[in-house]
Amino acid sequence: MVSVPSPTPRAHSATAAEQARQQPPLPVKLVIAGGFGVGKTTTVGAISEIRPLTTEAAITEVAAGVDDLTHTPDKTTTTVAMDFGCITLDPTLKLYLFGTPGQDRFGFMWDDIVDGALGALVIVDTRRLDDCYAAVDYFEHRRIPFAVAVNAFDGEIEHDLDEVRWALDVAEHVPLVVFDARRTGSVRDALLVVLDVALSRAEAAAAT
Structure with missing residues (x-):
């Protein structure tokens, strides 16, 4: 008599988490x-x-006469197009980061850089708040979710967050945070604030 091997049990289907x-x-x-x-x-x-893609160019004598280096005397380069990097927050989410040039003369690039963005982090130096008005106005007028992040240069800020909100005339629903642009964990926390704002906006729009 020929023996028939027992059938191999069917593998269990992958769980939702595995999928x-x-x-x-x-x-x-x-x-x-x-x-x-x-x-x-x-x-x-x-x-x-990844190693960030940057478009840094040397600050020439001509540029130094246009850009205010009072609070950044050691700055020798400037972004002339954009910065690019990415970070995988968890297995389900990867952020692609696009940094804009800061000078007004490169403002014509912003629409292309911002196209398709879920939200924005607007970085502020409290020693020269007027330099950040244009960025705040840009995202407000285009109704793009954003958060304001005060960069703590040397671990300090010149004004508290209530004063910053008043000076920038930022609505109460826009988050203001203090962060350190040099530290990974601090940058991650600031980006998570932007994500939270963007998702809340999307959920509110879906509910209407």
Whole structure:
């Protein structure tokens, strides 16, 4: 008599969690914006899991006469197009970070850089708040969710957050945070605030 082998048990189907892990992470575009020398390039570089793409050019004597270097005397380069980096927050979410140039003369690039972004982090230097008005106005007028992040240069800020909100005339629903553009964890926390704002806006829009 020929023996018939027992059938091999069918493998259990993958769980929802396993299926999620097998899917590529959701790509999300965020913009890092702000005035000249506020720390945008530093922010992208501090958290990017790849070597950041930067478009830094040397500050010439002519540019130095146009850009205010009073509070950044050691700055020798400036972004002339954009910065780019990315970070995988978890297996389901990957952020693609696009940093804007800070000078007004490069403002014509912003629409292309911002196109498709879920939200923005507007970086502020409290020593020169007027440099950040244009960035705040840009995202307000285009109704793009954003958060304001005060970069703590040397671990300090010149004004508290209530004063910053008043000076920038930022609505109460816009989050203001203090962060250190040089530290990965601090940058991550600031980006998570932007994500939270953007998702809340999307959920509110879906409910209407």
